[in-house]
């Protein structure tokens with residue numbers, strides 16, 4: 001089949017689109033669902049799947065919602081788009097705006113955006129401004145700017161974003177033949193957990209699933225307003241994508257938690273980093289730190305005995321590890337530079353860890 005699959009076409013029956021909606025696409029959605037054998041061995045859960053959203057065109061799940069938001073903006077005659085972002089929304093908005101040939105403005109929390117995301121926004125030609133303050137302050141600024149009507153706001157306060165993002169729940173149900181027992185997902189602005197729950201509810205109505213999963217959301221300890229029950233003025237975590245103190249979709253997240261019989265819990269930055277290493281080294285899946293929060297939560301809950309009766313889990317890995325190269329670089333010390341000889345390399349490595357096959 002030539003060309004990239006178009007998410008809008010594939011799920012048109014479940015999205016607020018019509019024939020008039022432009023079929024904007026960069027090949028978003030249709031991401032891999034990968035079995036996680038090392039995590040299964042560690043946690044004792046019989047079946048764990050990783051939904052690898054870092055395989056989307058700009059490397060995060062944001063593309064699912066962005067393609068719908070920008071297509072509908074075009075359909076409505078918009079001439080520009082605007083967003084606040086911890087990085088991935090900016091990368092995605094900038095890419096789809098470039099694709100649609102309209103200008104994109106992104107407002108970033110100064111000093112808090114991972115390098116890979118920033119260079120994407122630069123490469124796609126977005127107009128970029130940093131503001132002093134956390135993401136929440138940047139969001140307040142773009143809401144005010146959008147009210148003037150010059151550009152369409154494409155943050156997840158735009159309900160079209162969540163419509164597009166819910167398609168990931170459809171894909172999970174299609175791949176497994178039903179919804180899993182439990183879904184583990186990182187929570188920042190709380191749009192994605194809200195979107196997945198909407199997707200699972202609609203999936204049962206549409207015959208894609210017979211049941212709904214328990215929803216387990218994970219925030220970083222220093223940015224866990226949904227756990228403490230009140231907004232946080234100065235959120236702090238190395239997982240910059242979930243460094244948010246006052247989630248826009250607060251009510252949606254709480255509804256997903258309560259209606260599903262799930263939980264929203266906190267994990268420490270150390271637990272996030274340990275899960276980040278584990279995903280890369282024991283599963284071969286390189287994610288960004290925010291995504292690792294979901295794995296950290298799964299490991300923590302399993303250790304505490306909190307997965308009674310849970311046989312099948314899906315863990316949403318929201319973004320690609322290449323987004324945050326500075327963090328990845330801290331996983332290893334200096335790399336030796338030696339002469340270009342087998343002897344020198346052998347001395348530096350000390351051994352390659354393999355074994356000479358018998359009879360070789």
Ligand SMILES: *Cc1c(COP(=O)(O)O)cnc(C)c1O
Pocket residue numbers: 060061062088089156186187188189190191192193241242288290291318319320
């Ligand atoms: C946006 C984002 C999140 C948080 O999603 P919310 O919808 O804001 O809760 C988590 N991980 C990554 C990689 C993200 O880009």
